[in-house]
Amino acid sequence: MYSLIKPLLFSLDAEVVHDGVMSLLEFVARNKTLLELTKQFCTVANAKLEVECMGLRFPNVIGLAAGLDKNAKALPIWAALGFGFLEIGSVTAKAQSGNDKPRLFRLPEDNALINRMGFNNHGASVVAARLELWQHTHGTPKIPLGINLGKSKVTPLEEAAQDYLESLTKLWAYGDYFVVNVSSPNTPGLRSLQDRAPLEELLKTTTGFAKSQGQTKPICLKIAPDLTWQQIDEILEIALQNGLGGIIATNTTIARDGLKSSINQTGGLSGEPLKARSLEILRYVVDKLEGKMPVISVGGIATATDAKERLDVGAALVQLYSSFIFQGPLLPKHMAQGLLEQI
Numbered sequence: 001m002y003s004l005i006k007p008l009l010f011s012l013d014a015e016v017v018h019d020g021v022m023s024l025l026e027f028v029a030r031n032k033t034l035l036e037l038t039k040q041f042c043t044v045a046n047a048k049l050e051v052e053c054m055g056l057r058f059p060n061v062i063g064l065a066a067g068l069d070k071n072a073k074a075l076p077i078w079a080a081l082g083f084g085f086l087e088i089g090s091v092t093a094k095a096q097s098g099n100d101k102p103r104l105f106r107l108p109e110d111n112a113l114i115n116r117m118g119f120n121n122h123g124a125s126v127v128a129a130r131l132e133l134w135q136h137t138h139g140t141p142k143i144p145l146g147i148n149l150g151k152s153k154v155t156p157l158e159e160a161a162q163d164y165l166e167s168l169t170k171l172w173a174y175g176d177y178f179v180v181n182v183s184s185p186n187t188p189g190l191r192s193l194q195d196r197a198p199l200e201e202l203l204k205t206t207t208g209f210a211k212s213q214g215q216t217k218p219i220c221l222k223i224a225p226d227l228t229w230q231q232i233d234e235i236l237e238i239a240l241q242n243g244l245g246g247i248i249a250t251n252t253t254i255a256r257d258g259l260k261s262s263i264n265q266t267g268g269l270s271g272e273p274l275k276a277r278s279l280e281i282l283r284y285v286v287d288k289l290e291g292k293m294p295v296i297s298v299g300g301i302a303t304a305t306d307a308k309e310r311l312d313v314g315a316a317l318v319q320l321y322s323s324f325i326f327q328g329p330l331l332p333k334h335m336a337q338g339l340l341e342q343i
C-alpha cells in the first residue's frame with residue numbers, strides 16, 4: 001500500500017507531506033476505534049521482545065527518534081504503530097518557528113534526508129498542556145515516553161542551562177525519560193555545549209533538578225556523530241560524573257561523505273549514509289562505558305538485521321526516523337517480526 005502512494009508523496013514538498021501525514025495520524029490517534037484497529041493490525045506483542053532499561057519496561061526495543069512528532073500531536077499513535085517507545089521534541093523553553101522553508105529535503109538515491117528545521121516547536125508550556133490533555137483522554141502512554149529538550153534560539157549560549165531547566169521543570173511530570181540534546185547542527189552554537197565547561201554546567205543543572213525530585217526519571221544525553229574520539233571520551237567522563245541515565249548516539253551529521261545525490265543543502269544528514277558512522281560510534285561508546293550506562297543507538301537503522309547488529313554490539317535500545325519515511329508505517333511491525341525470528 002505504502003509503495004503505491006509513495007511516488008505521489010515523494011513528488012510533493014517533504015515538509016508539506018510531513019505536516020499532512022501528521023494531521024492524518026493525529027486524526028487516527030483521536031479516534032479510539034481507528035486507534036484500536038491500527039493497534040490490532042500493526043503491533044506485535046510478544047514477551048520475548050520486551051526489555052528493561054533505565055528502570056523502565058519497553059514492549060520492544062524499536063523507538064521513534066526525536067523530531068518526527070516534535071509537539072506530541074499524535075501521541076498515542078506510536079504505540080499503536082508498534083513502536084516500543086517514543087521520543088517527542090526537541091522541545092524548547094520558548095515556542096519558535098524554526099528556520100526559513102524549504103528546510104527538509106529527501107535524497108531518495110541515498111535513502112537519506114537533509115534537514116535544517118531549527119527546532120520548530122510549540123514550546124514547553126504548550127507541549128506540557130497537550131501532554132496533560134492526552135493523559136485525560138487516553139491515560140498515560142502505553143509505551144515509555146522520552147522528552148527531548150533543545151535550547152531556545154533567542155537564549156544566549158551562556159544561559160543555556162537555565163533554558164533547558166525551564167523546559168525540564170515544565171515537562172517533568174509527563175516524561176518517563178528526558179534527553180538533553182546538544183547535538184543538532186541547526187541551532188547556531190548548540191554543538192559547542194558539548195564542550196567540557198558548558199556541558200558540565202548543563203548536566204549538573206538538569207541532573208540536580210532530577211535529584212531534587214527524587215531522581216525518579218533518567219536524563220540522557222544525545223551526541224553528534226561528528227565528534228572526535230577525544231571529545232567523546234570527555235563527554236562520557238562528564239556523563240558518568242553526573243549520573244546520567246544513558247547516551248543516545250547519534251544525531252544527524254554535517255558530513256557528506258559518499259553521497260550519490262548531487263544535492264547541495266546545509267543541515268543535518270540522516271538515514272543510510274549515517275549508518276556506518278553511527279555504528280562506529282556505538283562500538284566506541286559501548287567499549288568505553290563498560291556497561292556503566294546504557295546506550296540508545298540511532299542513525300541509519302532500517303531493517304531488523306540493522307537493529308540486531310546494534311543490539312549485538314551492545315545497544316540497549318534503537319531508534320529510527322529516516323527509514324520510517326522511506327519504508328512507511330508498517331516498518332516497526334516488520335522489524336519486530338524480524339527481530340523475533342532472530343532472537
Ligand SMILES: Cc1cc2nc3c(=O)[nH]c(=O)nc-3n(C[C@H](O)[C@H](O)[C@H](O)COP(=O)(O)O)c2cc1C
Nearest residue numbers: 065066067089090115251270271299300320321322
Ligand atoms: C526532519 C528531522 C528532524 C529532526 N529533529 C530532531 C530534533 O528536533 N531533535 C533531535 O534530537 N533529533 C532530531 N532529528 C534527528 C533524529 O532524531 C535522528 O537522530 C537522526 O535522524 C538519525 O536517525 P535516522 O538515520 O534513523 O534518521 C531529526 C531528524 C530529522 C530527519
